[in-house]
Amino acid sequence: MADGTRGKGDRKNPPDDEAALSARLESLGDRLATVRRPTENDSRSPQTADTTGMARGLRLSTELVAGVLVGAAIGWLLDRWLGISPWGLIVFLLLGFAAGVLNVMRVAGVAPDRTK
């Protein structure tokens, strides 16, 4: 609908209006850029803030368990392969617990992220 009327208008316009049209397009592009820029820079706009909060909460729930499980699994396998039961399980369960706590602290933002 809007496209149709615009097309008719263009056909009627003399060629020297093209410069004005391109100037208008340029200014529109600038305005679009200024509108877009803030959303790119601060991605955590207020609209998504509560969603990310709940998402972070959901993340926390399994991080600790995963660390302990991995530690226990590695320890148990080492015990079986090397026949050093129960030392592998004891040591790696503790290390796994530490890893799990580290995971949780990273998600909670208490410990610094390793990438920074």
Add this chain to the structure above:
Amino acid sequence: MADPVQQFEIVKLFPVAKIGGQEIAFTNSAAFMVLAVVGITGFLLTSTARRAVVPGRMQSLAELSYEFVASTIGSTTGKEGMRFFPFVFSLFMFVLVANLVGLVPYTFTVTSHIIITVALAMSVFLTVVVYGVWKHGLHFFGLFVPKGIPIFILPLIVFIEVLSFISRPISHSVRLFANMLAGHITLKVFASFITLLGGLGAVGIASAVLPLAMVIGLTALELLVAFLQAYVFTILTCIYLNDALHPGH
């Protein structure tokens, strides 16, 4: 009382092939995975077919999903992360549609099986490791060596960092699987309370209103969880991919 776990049963629909004496069958799980993929592809193709400057409803939805994933990648990994956009977008759409389809009664929830979520999480994990090593070589393993740690406790820290890294695909997959499984079991249990109470005469029917209200509330909650879990899965994928892109900054 109906068995609340029966909904997760794998049913063989028809056999496809036999590999090494093991029958490979097309199951209801496979059928719903195909449904999800076909649904996503069909939705994206039909909604973007017109390529209108002023988008219609369906095209807005497609553009919204694109913008959502693109901004998630952009905010966690920066511009370089966009090379993983097809991968992340496919994961997000698959998990989201599989979660949402599972909410329709009489359907099968693909993501409530840990084998599916582990496969998805392992594909992310392997992508991170392979891409990280390919792009950065041994420097990638600097991820496990935090800076500013005294040398005499460094081996211990490296061990803990490695364990923390290995635990990622587990927490990544278990979170999605457990949330979907628990949510669907809870729905089923409360729904079966309604029929049980309904069989107890007038008083039973009157009190069956309570679990009915609960089921309605839970369904709304599950709808939120279905979306949030897809979002959490996506954002974690981005965070892990960020380690492959910029290890040890």
